[in-house]
Amino acid sequence: MKKINISIVGTGLMGLQHIKAISKSKKANLHSIVDISENAKKLSNKYKIPLYSNVSSLLKANQLDAVIVATPNKLHEKHTISFLKKKIPVLLEKPISHNIKSAKKIIISSKKNKTPLLIGYHRRHNAIVSKVKTIIRSGKLGNIVSANVLCWFYKHMEYFKESWRTTRGGGPLGINLVHDIDMICYLLGSVTYVQAFTTNKTRKYKVEDTATVNLIFESGALCTLNISDTIVAPWSYELTAGENPAYPVTDQSAYLIGGTNGSIQFPNLRYWYYKKERSWWNKILITKDKNKKDDDTLVNQIDHFSDVVFKKVKPKVNGNDGLISLKIFAAIKKSAKTGRRIRV
Numbered sequence: 001m002k003k004i005n006i007s008i009v010g011t012g013l014m015g016l017q018h019i020k021a022i023s024k025s026k027k028a029n030l031h032s033i034v035d036i037s038e039n040a041k042k043l044s045n046k047y048k049i050p051l052y053s054n055v056s057s058l059l060k061a062n063q064l065d066a067v068i069v070a071t072p073n074k075l076h077e078k079h080t081i082s083f084l085k086k087k088i089p090v091l092l093e094k095p096i097s098h099n100i101k102s103a104k105k106i107i108i109s110s111k112k113n114k115t116p117l118l119i120g121y122h123r124r125h126n127a128i129v130s131k132v133k134t135i136i137r138s139g140k141l142g143n144i145v146s147a148n149v150l151c152w153f154y155k156h157m158e159y160f161k162e163s164w165r166t167t168r169g170g171g172p173l174g175i176n177l178v179h180d181i182d183m184i185c186y187l188l189g190s191v192t193y194v195q196a197f198t199t200n201k202t203r204k205y206k207v208e209d210t211a212t213v214n215l216i217f218e219s220g221a222l223c224t225l226n227i228s229d230t231i232v233a234p235w236s237y238e239l240t241a242g243e244n245p246a247y248p249v250t251d252q253s254a255y256l257i258g259g260t261n262g263s264i265q266f267p268n269l270r271y272w273y274y275k276k277e278r279s280w281w282n283k284i285l286i287t288k289d290k291n292k293k294d295d296d297t298l299v300n301q302i303d304h305f306s307d308v309v310f311k312k313v314k315p316k317v318n319g320n321d322g323l324i325s326l327k328i329f330a331a332i333k334k335s336a337k338t339g340r341r342i343r344v
């Protein structure tokens, strides 16, 4: 099987995960890395791959088929467009960019250069998420009425040594909740209204440490997302999906989705329903899924990216999907500031 040669720009926390995923993929080779850090030199030696100190020098290299951009959000536009202009497909880490204007420029460049752009909302490549999507689509849960998403974890002090994580856009809404926003939109459809509260009371950085967000979907369904990076708890997708070995996995769930005929919780996949009459006075039944947790989500994403590069499929998460979650993110910030509900 022909493999694609991928370079990674930005080999910090996320870039390293991509290096590991590429080494497991049967559809991709690691071509090189681009970074300005001391640590990148160590990675270059460890994985025996060329290191470039900037994108221009990489662009002069041969046999480059595709690139992953995993630099800080403010550099996404500059780095991504420089590849799209050369017709090199990009897997761009989420969020698509640090603001809507910049995100639109990236999308326009992808269209203008007829070059695919895949946004790194990797959860959509998780087998359990695909199963949940199929169950919702099948109508098994009836009409979806409401959803409850918990995103509670405790980030250690070392994490905040990177100063961009304590300033605007570097908080848990932009880093973590955007994943949950993308996922809940993927599962439940378009959002029409957003209302949110945020606080930085515990960590006292310039960004939020905790937020509650309410969404109204076009379908009429409601959803509450509750996030904090300063709560010791097991209930977040990160700590329950088992996708990333950096997070020791718990046997809990983070998502509850409720319909008129049944409810589903996941990643610890369970389906709740009544056999006879639907009544809180009858015993509610449960079906547990026997599937193992999917720990290959990032590899699945790389494999999908390879299929995108070979033009076998369209990106599962395109620039517009990235823009939608960014618009919801902007509406969350506006609502938290003004106290109003915001139309998306």
Ligand SMILES: NC(=O)c1ccc[n+]([C@@H]2O[C@H](COP(=O)([O-])OP(=O)(O)OC[C@H]3O[C@@H](n4cnc5c(N)ncnc54)[C@H](O)[C@@H]3O)[C@@H](O)[C@H]2O)c1
Pocket: 009, 010, 011, 012, 013, 014, 015, 034, 035, 036, 037, 053, 054, 070, 071, 072, 073, 075, 093, 094, 095, 120, 121, 122, 162, 174, 175
């Ligand atoms: N998909 C996910 O689950 C996930 C998780 C974490 C981070 N991310 C995203 O990945 C991106 C990076 O986040 P991170 O946590 O890995 O950050 P990080 O700070 O750990 O890594 C960023 C890397 O970019 C490098 N860099 C900075 N400027 C550069 C430049 N001009 N040229 C080349 N390299 C440069 C830095 O040296 C560093 O190694 C962000 O967009 C973030 O939102 C995604």
